Amino acid sequence: MADRSPVITGLGVISALGSGIDDIWSAMVAGQSGLKPLTLFQSTRYGQIPVGEITHDLAELGAPLHGSRSDKLAWLAARDAIRSANLDTRSAADRTGVLLGSSVGGTHDTERFLTTLIKHGKVLARPTRFHECSAPVDLVAESFGLFGPSFAISTACSSGAIAIATAAELIQSGQADVMLAGGADSLSHTTWAGFHSLLLVDMQGGCKPFDAARGGMSFGEGAAVLIIEAEEHARKRGATILARLTGWGASCDAHHVTAPHPEGAGALAAMQGALRRAQLAPTHIGYVNAHGTGTRDNDVAEAKALKSLFGANVPPFSSTKRFFGHTLAASGAIEAVVCIEALRRQQLPANPGFSEIDPAIGLSPLTKMRSEELTHVMSNSFGFGGNNAALIFSTADTVPQTRPTPSNHTSVTGLGIIAPEKHSVSERAIQPPLPPDSIKVRACAPFDAATLTPNQRRRLSRITQMAILAARRSHAADPSKRLAVAVGTGFGCLDEGAIFIENLITKDEAEPMPTRFPGSVHNAPAGQVAIDLGARGLNSAPTMGEISFESALWQAINQIAIGEADEALAGGVDELNKYALSIGKRWGFWNEQTIPGEAAVVANLSGASANKPSLARVTAVRLGRYRRPFDAKREADWIAAAVDLSKVNVMVSGAKGWSELDAPYNAVVEELSRHTGRALTHQTYKQDCGEFYSASAIGFSVAVELARQQQCSVLLYTLSLRGGKALCCIEP
Incomplete structure (x- = not known):
C-alpha cells in the first residue's frame, strides 16, 4: 500500500526563535538562542530565569481574537502549514482531520481566572472557556473548515510526536487523506512552578543537554504543524513532497511517574519500534534529534538507550532545546520540523550549550552545525509517566516500506466500571474559594480502595485510583502479552490541578507542592494504569470533549490491528470538580435533565484470534466532525458507509444529557x-x-x-457540543 504512505507536504512553526522555517533555520545556523528573561507572568520565587517566550504580538501575526494562548499558537502554525502545502482545504474537507498534542491547553488563561478569584473574590470565568487541551483542535478545525477525524493527545512532552504518529496511522487505515498534525503549548505559571518544584529547571538560565555541568531544562512555548498526506492524494493534486514519515514507535517505561527507566528501556523500545515499522537497520539512521532536556537523569537514560541501539556507532546527534526552550507538547512537533529541514538542507543541527563530556554519558553531541548527506533521521520525545515516542523521517525520493494496516475485528474480553448507581442523585457542596453553593450531581458509588497499595492510596488522586481499579476489573495481567493503554479524558485530573494552582496563588509560590504536580497532567491515569499492570506498549491520553473515549478506543484497536500489541486497554475517565460544577451552573449548563456526573470505564480488547471468551466484537470505529446546521441525512449516510445497517437493531446515543443534542440524535435515528x-x-x-x-x-x-442480549449489531453514536462526532459498531 505504498499509495497510502504518509508524506509531508507542508510545515508551519512558531517559536521563540522566530516565526517561519527560513527565519528559524537562519537563527540556528547563526547559533542564536531564543531564551530570554521571562515577561509573560511574574514569578516571586523563581524570578525571570530565561525561557523560550514568544514576544511577538500574536494578533499582529494574524491570530484570532478568541481562544487561549495555546489555541492561537496552534492556529498560526496551522495557517502557515496550509499555505506551505498549497492545500485547498475545501476540496477535501471531509477527509482532512486535525491531531494536535497539548498538555498546557488554556491553563495560562485559567490562571488569570483563579488569581482574580483567590486574590479579589471575583468570579470572572470567561478566561476558562478555552481551558481544555482539545480547544486548539476545535479552533483549527472550525477555522479552516475541516471535518475529518480530529482529537488531541495529552501525554505531556511526548504529545506532539504521538499526535504525528497517530495521524499517520489514521491515513494508513484509510480514515483520512490529509491530517494537520503537531503540537502547541504556551508558557504557564502552573508548569513553570511545577517543574521548578521538582528541581528540574536550570537556574542559571540556559539548558546544556548532555553536558557534564548541565543543571536542568529551560522552558519554552510554541507550535508546529505538519501537513501529512497519503502519497496518492499528494501526487494527485501535484503537491511537493518535502519528506516521508517512514517509521514511528511508542512505548511506556511502566516504571515511575516522572523519572525515566534508568537504563532507558522504554526509549530503546520506542526507537526499535520506529525502525521496525520503517524496515530500517540502526546503521541507516544518519542523525538523531535527541529529546535531551538537560536534566541529570533523562540525558543519561537517553544516552544509554542510544548506545544500546547503535552500539559503538552512535550517529551524529543533538538536542535543539536550547534554541527553543522545552516547549512540552509542542517539542516533538517543532523537532520534527527541524528533522525534515535537516533532510531538505542536508545539514546537521548543533547542540548549543555543550562543552564537556559527562563520564556517565560518554557521548559528545554535535557542537556546530555541519553539512552531511542524509537519507533517514530520527526524532525522540519522552514525557511524564515514562511515555516515549520516536519518529523516523526520510528523504522524499526514498522507496516507502511502511506496512499496510490489516483489517481486523477486535473482541471485548473484559469491562471494568466505576460509575454512579442508577437513578442516584446527591447534593455536592461547592467549597472555597468559590462562593458557597450546592449542586445536584450523579457521583460514583463509593469504591473499595483496599486493594490498592498504601502508596497508591496515599499519593494518587481519586480519578487515577478510579482508572486503576476499572483497569484491574477488566484485565487479567499476563506478562507474556504486549499491552497498550489509551485512556480518554475530557478534563483530566481537575482536582489535583486545582489543588496545585490554588496553593501556588495563595502562597505566592512560597510552598510548592511537588507531589501534586505530576498527578495533575491528563495522562496521569493512563500512566499509573501502565505502572500498575506493567503495560509497556503505547500509552496515550486522547482528549476531545464528548468523544474522548472513542478517540482512545480507536487508538487501542489500531495498536492490535497493526501488530504492536496483543491486548489493549481503552478507557474513559472524568471526575466531578467544584470549578466545573460552579462555572457550569453560572453558564446555565445544569438543569433537571442535564445533571453532572463522573465515571471510569476500561475495556480490555483482544485480537479476533485471541483465545479468550468474548463479550462482543468491535467492528468499526469512525471519528469526524459534523457540519452546522446539523444535517441528519448527511450523518446517516456517513454511518451507512461504515457499517452494515441490515444487522443493526439499536442505536445507543448521548441523548438526555446536553439538551441541545437531543434533536440531532433523534433525527439521526429517524434517518x-x-x-x-x-x-x-x-x-x-x-x-x-x-x-x-x-x-x-x-x-x-x-x-x-x-449486543450480547439481543444478538444484534448495536451502534454507539456520539456528538460533541463543539462539533466532534464518533461512531462505534458492536456486534455479538
Missing part, C-alpha cells in the same frame, strides 16, 4: 430507520450516569450488553 426500512430502537444512558465528557464509555458498556 437510519428510513435507510433500513424499519424502526431502530433508540437507547440512552446519560439519565443514569449524568453528563461528563467521557460518558460515552458508559454508553459503550451499554452497547456491549445490548
Whole structure:
C-alpha cells in the first residue's frame, strides 16, 4: 500500500526563535538562542530565569481574537502549514482531520481566572472557556473548515510526536487523506512552578543537554504543524513532497511517574519500534534529534538507550532545546520540523550549550552545525509517566516500506466500571474559594480502595485510583502479552490541578507542592494504569470533549490491528470538580435533565484470534466532525458507509444529557430507520450516569450488553457540543 504512505507536504512553526522555517533555520545556523528573561507572568520565587517566550504580538501575526494562548499558537502554525502545502482545504474537507498534542491547553488563561478569584473574590470565568487541551483542535478545525477525524493527545512532552504518529496511522487505515498534525503549548505559571518544584529547571538560565555541568531544562512555548498526506492524494493534486514519515514507535517505561527507566528501556523500545515499522537497520539512521532536556537523569537514560541501539556507532546527534526552550507538547512537533529541514538542507543541527563530556554519558553531541548527506533521521520525545515516542523521517525520493494496516475485528474480553448507581442523585457542596453553593450531581458509588497499595492510596488522586481499579476489573495481567493503554479524558485530573494552582496563588509560590504536580497532567491515569499492570506498549491520553473515549478506543484497536500489541486497554475517565460544577451552573449548563456526573470505564480488547471468551466484537470505529446546521441525512449516510445497517437493531446515543443534542440524535435515528426500512430502537444512558465528557464509555458498556442480549449489531453514536462526532459498531 505504498499509495497510502504518509508524506509531508507542508510545515508551519512558531517559536521563540522566530516565526517561519527560513527565519528559524537562519537563527540556528547563526547559533542564536531564543531564551530570554521571562515577561509573560511574574514569578516571586523563581524570578525571570530565561525561557523560550514568544514576544511577538500574536494578533499582529494574524491570530484570532478568541481562544487561549495555546489555541492561537496552534492556529498560526496551522495557517502557515496550509499555505506551505498549497492545500485547498475545501476540496477535501471531509477527509482532512486535525491531531494536535497539548498538555498546557488554556491553563495560562485559567490562571488569570483563579488569581482574580483567590486574590479579589471575583468570579470572572470567561478566561476558562478555552481551558481544555482539545480547544486548539476545535479552533483549527472550525477555522479552516475541516471535518475529518480530529482529537488531541495529552501525554505531556511526548504529545506532539504521538499526535504525528497517530495521524499517520489514521491515513494508513484509510480514515483520512490529509491530517494537520503537531503540537502547541504556551508558557504557564502552573508548569513553570511545577517543574521548578521538582528541581528540574536550570537556574542559571540556559539548558546544556548532555553536558557534564548541565543543571536542568529551560522552558519554552510554541507550535508546529505538519501537513501529512497519503502519497496518492499528494501526487494527485501535484503537491511537493518535502519528506516521508517512514517509521514511528511508542512505548511506556511502566516504571515511575516522572523519572525515566534508568537504563532507558522504554526509549530503546520506542526507537526499535520506529525502525521496525520503517524496515530500517540502526546503521541507516544518519542523525538523531535527541529529546535531551538537560536534566541529570533523562540525558543519561537517553544516552544509554542510544548506545544500546547503535552500539559503538552512535550517529551524529543533538538536542535543539536550547534554541527553543522545552516547549512540552509542542517539542516533538517543532523537532520534527527541524528533522525534515535537516533532510531538505542536508545539514546537521548543533547542540548549543555543550562543552564537556559527562563520564556517565560518554557521548559528545554535535557542537556546530555541519553539512552531511542524509537519507533517514530520527526524532525522540519522552514525557511524564515514562511515555516515549520516536519518529523516523526520510528523504522524499526514498522507496516507502511502511506496512499496510490489516483489517481486523477486535473482541471485548473484559469491562471494568466505576460509575454512579442508577437513578442516584446527591447534593455536592461547592467549597472555597468559590462562593458557597450546592449542586445536584450523579457521583460514583463509593469504591473499595483496599486493594490498592498504601502508596497508591496515599499519593494518587481519586480519578487515577478510579482508572486503576476499572483497569484491574477488566484485565487479567499476563506478562507474556504486549499491552497498550489509551485512556480518554475530557478534563483530566481537575482536582489535583486545582489543588496545585490554588496553593501556588495563595502562597505566592512560597510552598510548592511537588507531589501534586505530576498527578495533575491528563495522562496521569493512563500512566499509573501502565505502572500498575506493567503495560509497556503505547500509552496515550486522547482528549476531545464528548468523544474522548472513542478517540482512545480507536487508538487501542489500531495498536492490535497493526501488530504492536496483543491486548489493549481503552478507557474513559472524568471526575466531578467544584470549578466545573460552579462555572457550569453560572453558564446555565445544569438543569433537571442535564445533571453532572463522573465515571471510569476500561475495556480490555483482544485480537479476533485471541483465545479468550468474548463479550462482543468491535467492528468499526469512525471519528469526524459534523457540519452546522446539523444535517441528519448527511450523518446517516456517513454511518451507512461504515457499517452494515441490515444487522443493526439499536442505536445507543448521548441523548438526555446536553439538551441541545437531543434533536440531532433523534433525527439521526429517524434517518437510519428510513435507510433500513424499519424502526431502530433508540437507547440512552446519560439519565443514569449524568453528563461528563467521557460518558460515552458508559454508553459503550451499554452497547456491549445490548449486543450480547439481543444478538444484534448495536451502534454507539456520539456528538460533541463543539462539533466532534464518533461512531462505534458492536456486534455479538
